Amino acid sequence: MTRKVLLAEPRGFCAGVEMAIKALTWMVQTFEAPVYCYHEIVHNQAVVRAFEKAGVVFVDEIDQVPLDAPIMLSAHGSAPEVVAKASNRAAVLVDAVCPLVTKVHHEVRRMADQGFDIIYVGHEGHDEAIGTIAEAPAAITLVNPEHGLGDYAPHNSEQVALVSQTTLGLFEFQGVLEDAAERFPSLWTARKSDLCYATTNRQEAVRVLAERADLVLVVGSDNSSNTQALVRVAAVNGGRAYRVDGPDAIDPGWLTNAEVVGVTAGASAPDQLVFAVIDAVAPTEGVERVQVTTEGEYFPLPRDLRKLLAALQAAVEGGYSARNPGQPGELENDREWTANEALELLALSPQQPPE
Numbered sequence: 001m002t003r004k005v006l007l008a009e010p011r012g013f014c015a016g017v018e019m020a021i022k023a024l025t026w027m028v029q030t031f032e033a034p035v036y037c038y039h040e041i042v043h044n045q046a047v048v049r050a051f052e053k054a055g056v057v058f059v060d061e062i063d064q065v066p067l068d069a070p071i072m073l074s075a076h077g078s079a080p081e082v083v084a085k086a087s088n089r090a091a092v093l094v095d096a097v098c099p100l101v102t103k104v105h106h107e108v109r110r111m112a113d114q115g116f117d118i119i120y121v122g123h124e125g126h127d128e129a130i131g132t133i134a135e136a137p138a139a140i141t142l143v144n145p146e147h148g149l150g151d152y153a154p155h156n157s158e159q160v161a162l163v164s165q166t167t168l169g170l171f172e173f174q175g176v177l178e179d180a181a182e183r184f185p186s187l188w189t190a191r192k193s194d195l196c197y198a199t200t201n202r203q204e205a206v207r208v209l210a211e212r213a214d215l216v217l218v219v220g221s222d223n224s225s226n227t228q229a230l231v232r233v234a235a236v237n238g239g240r241a242y243r244v245d246g247p248d249a250i251d252p253g254w255l256t257n258a259e260v261v262g263v264t265a266g267a268s269a270p271d272q273l274v275f276a277v278i279d280a281v282a283p284t285e286g287v288e289r290v291q292v293t294t295e296g297e298y299f300p301l302p303r304d305l306r307k308l309l310a311a312l313q314a315a316v317e318g319g320y321s322a323r324n325p326g327q328p329g330e331l332e333n334d335r336e337w338t339a340n341e342a343l344e345l346l347a348l349s350p351q352q353p354p355e
């Protein structure tokens with residue numbers, strides 16, 4: 001029987017995921033269904049299913065979208081040719097790429113233009129990796145962080161850059177970075193690591209949890225890179241750790257002799273599911289929040305969406321005086337509502353864990 005749950009702070013939705021979920025919610029509220037989304041908006045089955053119920057169709061090829069339909073591109077970032085194709089096909093195109101992924105795309109383009117060979121530390125086949133590598137495929141070599149550099153050999157060891165997927169396990173990435181820096185003393189890397197703030201904060205929190213808990217449950221989906229990294233970080237720090245999509249995925253046998261259970265969530269997992277998992281664990285002495293840092297990051301809605309909504313808002317105001325002219329409306333108040341509230345609007349209930 002579990003006595004106590006340690007709940008990680010921070011956990012769950014990051015600023016990029018908040019922005020992407022709210023942006024797609026605006027799209028389904030603005031346009032008649034279906035709204036098309038290239039790739040899963042974020043890698044979480046419950047979120048994807050909630051949007052499907054609300055009329056979103058997720059596609060893996062832009063050709064699958066009918067001409068002149070509204071299209072959103074996912075938070076993971078898309079290849080330049082996908083953006084170009086979608087822009088030709090869509091009546092309205094909104095790119096919900098996280099600004100921190102866009103930063104890595106810029107780095108890749110800049111270093112490739114300067115003639116550098118680029119080591120990209122990431123996972124083959126992940127949407128973010130595919131989109132980033134497509135910026136300069138001839139210059140990039142993909143290195144899996146768990147396998148390391150191996151016999152990597154650049155054309156010119158004086159001109160090597162190293163960039164990475166934003167959601168890797170810090171300890172795995174660090175190993176590749178140190179090896180590369182030793183082999184190529186003039187190695188170029190971003191001044192601030194490509195691993196995003198949300199990744200590093202959630203990993204630090206789960207590390208603290210793993211040291212105190214008998215078992216760590218990480219809420220998130222199988223294809224979520226940062227969720228998988230949290231499981232590995234918990235495991236190397238001494239914790240027995242499992243990923244769960246929701247409460248139904250908990251094996252009761254895991255809780256035997258687990259007096260203290262740590263609970264956290266990947267950056268794309270809704271808090272509704274976190275609380276449903278805690279309910280299922282049913283700690284007899286309640287929940288202790290373990291705060292390692294606070295986060296205040298906020299990413300505004302994509303510019304194209306803001307422009308579209310502002311135009312619609314102006315049109316509605318002109319016709320019906322929906323708000324007092326000059327006063328802030330819902331668009332200006334975007335900071336005041338959360339992605340979890342957006343999902344509640346779409347009727348994502350904790351009682352609806354993924355099948």
Ligand code: SF4
Nearest residue numbers: 014016098166196267
């Ligand atoms: S995990 Fe990091 S890079 Fe990915 S969406 Fe969130 S903030 Fe952006």
